[in-house]
Amino acid sequence: KAGVTQTPRYLIKTRGQQVTLSCSPISGHRSVSWYQQTPGQGLQFLFEYFSETQRNKGNFPGRFSGRQFSNSRSEMNVSTLELGDSALYLCASSARTGARNEQFFGPGTRLTVL
Amino acid sequence: GENVEQHPSTLSVQEGDSAVIKCTYSDSASNYFPWYKQELGKRPQLIIDIRSNVGEKKDQRIAVTLNKTAKHFSLHITETQPEDSAVYFCAASIRYGGNTGKLIFGQGTTLQVKP
Numbered sequence: 001k002a003g004v005t006q007t008p009r010y011l012i013k014t015r016g017q018q019v020t021l022s023c024s025p026i027s028g029h030r031s032v033s034w035y036q037q038t039p040g041q042g043l044q045f046l047f048e049y050f051s052e053t054q055r056n057k058g059n060f061p062g063r064f065s066g067r068q069f070s071n072s073r074s075e076m077n078v079s080t081l082e083l084g085d086s087a088l089y090l091c092a093s094s095a096r097t098g099a100r101n102e103q104f105f106g107p108g109t110r111l112t113v114l
Numbered sequence: 115g116e117n118v119e120q121h122p123s124t125l126s127v128q129e130g131d132s133a134v135i136k137c138t139y140s141d142s143a144s145n146y147f148p149w150y151k152q153e154l155g156k157r158p159q160l161i162i163d164i165r166s167n168v169g170e171k172k173d174q175r176i177a178v179t180l181n182k183t184a185k186h187f188s189l190h191i192t193e194t195q196p197e198d199s200a201v202y203f204c205a206a207s208i209r210y211g212g213n214t215g216k217l218i219f220g221q222g223t224t225l226q227v228k229p
Binding site: 031033035042043044045048050055056058090092094101102103104105106107108 | 146148150156157158163203205207216217218219221
């Protein structure tokens with residue numbers, strides 16, 4: 001099976017702009033979780049989507065939003081970018097069934113805000 | 115709130131020695147504890163996980179132990195090799211129900227294995 005893919009891999013934006021990141025999960029996986037990785041804060045949970053519904057949300061401002069499509073692909077949007085949003089954004093997919101809910105990560109999107 | 119503390123933040127060992135990384139979690143409802151290895155510039159890769167109905171799990175040179183009472187879990191790597199050098203993250207989650215897709219991560223341990 002193909003692994004989790006993310007596009008784009010690198011992105012440079014300026015403050016105040018908005019950005020949309022995309023994540024395609026492993027075939028058959030219905031859950032997509034998003035994480036922000038920074039040197040100072042480590043890996044922090046943003047939100048999870050399952051069957052097109054947001055199931056969990058982390059402690060991030062409302063500028064961070066997401067959605068999931070019927071094919072389980074997910075997008076994450078950040079509006080009014082701030083310098084502190086510079087980070088590696090990782091998505092992870094999971095089958096999310098009782099015995100198999102391991103999360104498999106994509107390569108990430110490196111966002112730089114200037 | 116939910117929190118996972120991980121120690122040490124850096125660990126340097128000689129090739130062939132053992133390495134131990136320890137984590138403590140705060141949410142007593144957590145019942146799934148994965149460990150991820152992240153090499154420089156790469157994605158986190160799941161290396162081993164343990165569920166709360168098991169006290170220990172081993173996979174070749176890697177083992178994980180869980181003490182539910184103390185809310186501690188640890189990663190043990192034996193016979194370390196230079197290719198084990200990476201950042202290791204512990205995480206905690208609730209395996210069933212609404213919070214399944216939410217992993218709370220420790221801050222990471224940078225392991226250096228010196229040849």
